[in-house]
Amino acid sequence: MPQPTVENGELALDEIPPPPPVHYAEQALLGALLLDPHRLKTIGALLPEHFAGHSHKVLFAAMLGTPPPGPAEHTASPIWLNTLLDVARPEAPGLTVPHLHLLVQACPAPEHAAAYARMVRADHARRTLRRHAQQLAQAATDSSLPNPAIAVLSQADALSAVLEEMAGRFTPHPGSLPRTLLPDPAPRDTSEEALDEERMLLACATAYPAEVARMRWLQPGDFALPLHAALFHCVSTLAHRGDPVDPVTVLWEAQHRGLVVQDVPPAELMQLVVATPAGSPEHWGQLVLQRVLLAQARTTAIRVIAFTDDPANTPYQLLAGSRRTLADLTAVRVRWQRTTPSKPSAPGPRTTATPRAGPPPSAVTTARATR
Incomplete structure (x- = not known):
């Protein structure tokens, strides 16, 4: 506007x-x-x-x-x-x-006062829903937060509570889904730091395939770079089949999946999985999935905001559309919580404890410098 x-x-x-x-x-x-x-x-x-x-x-x-x-x-x-x-x-x-x-x-018509009051309550619900969606978007993009995933999930809970309150106050009606044109999903983080985390995951996954077989909470679609996603799928496929996993077997699997093409020669593919591993696959997988969680939270927020900005939507349409887009965030949340069963449910003070599966900073620096 x-x-x-x-x-x-x-x-x-x-x-x-x-x-x-x-x-x-x-x-x-x-x-x-x-x-x-x-x-x-x-x-x-x-x-x-x-x-x-x-x-x-x-x-x-x-x-x-x-x-x-x-x-x-x-x-x-x-x-x-x-x-x-x-x-x-x-x-x-x-x-x-x-x-x-x-x-x-x-x-x-003074006798219509109750109807006017319903309109006031409905618009207040719209504004409240929009405000909580904005807070979710802010939490998903605030790089200063010590634990962005926990902050995002806390805001998602607040948004869900608003929807539950709306469900008790507004009557369902036919055609309850909004017809608002959905905005595109929020762009994935393709910064060098994000791609470095994916490369380290590939190297660690190749070195420790037994751990990859337990990481069913991570999916190829979680990677920002399609090539990285395809290579991780190769590693996880070999691990789940119980086949030997090393750079050569991963390259052979990649060839069968059509990854070896003129623009991506075998040597380049090999380089992605032979880097010196630092840390564990689980650690790097958690970082990759956290970026997915934040991106999905941004997508949920911008879509709920789009619903509330469309004056044609009734309160129940806002409720139905917002619940549907929040379900996509919940699906990622379930996978995230499977990776971090010991994480607190609410944000807490920053601690100095070392991440349980992460490499020392010097190892990460060395690995990135030798790429």
Whole structure:
């Protein structure tokens, strides 16, 4: 969506975006309550934070905290309205008597107050879902986190909790899946560091194939480079068959899978699996899978945000679409947790313990330097 132009510190008047539909729903609801305060008991569970507009939020909070008058008293005197203004003005100085009159005029049918309240709750659910998706995206891209996987899974749990709450408040209906065009998946990390980790995994896997046979939680599709994925598939296939595994047998398997072509000669393939191993396959496999987890978390986040940005989606469509895309992250999460059964379920302080299967830093540096 194009951003409005700012000139001399002010928005150009012809570019100020129009208010969203929920603005009118909030106005209509508040107008209905100003006309008939007793309708506060008929609109269901509604909190001030459910309102998008600040002044609307403050005014509704004042309504909840100020006992309404009886129907006859309210008709005869504006005392309740004046009290609302006195309570709300410290936080919303813009509220005035003419403003209250505008709210009343904006209500087409006070008897529809419960419907307006449902609209306010629905839009609040949309904004809440979007905020949690943004927090998930931030956790998946924050390189300063000491344990990004744990942070991402914590945010995923928070997003899942929001969806569970929505499921209890919004009724299913036909055509529940959103028709929003899904954004492309988040790009995989193909940095030199990521590719180095995959190369070290290939070298360690060739050197210690017995460990590879136990790493069923890692899949060829987890690799950022297709060639690395194909070579790992060769190693794991040999290991699962119980065949001998060394650089020559891996090359022979690679030939049968069509990997030996003019652009990738045998010597180059051999080089990828004969490097000096440092650490264990499990250690490097965990790092590879962690990058997959972070990438899937980014994909989940951008797709949930796309759902919430599409105003055509009903609350239940947001719920159904978000649950489906969150399931893809859960599938990776299950595999990740199989690799790290002793990891805590919530983020904790950084520790100085040495990774249980990792190589010393000098070994990694040496291995990368000799590539």
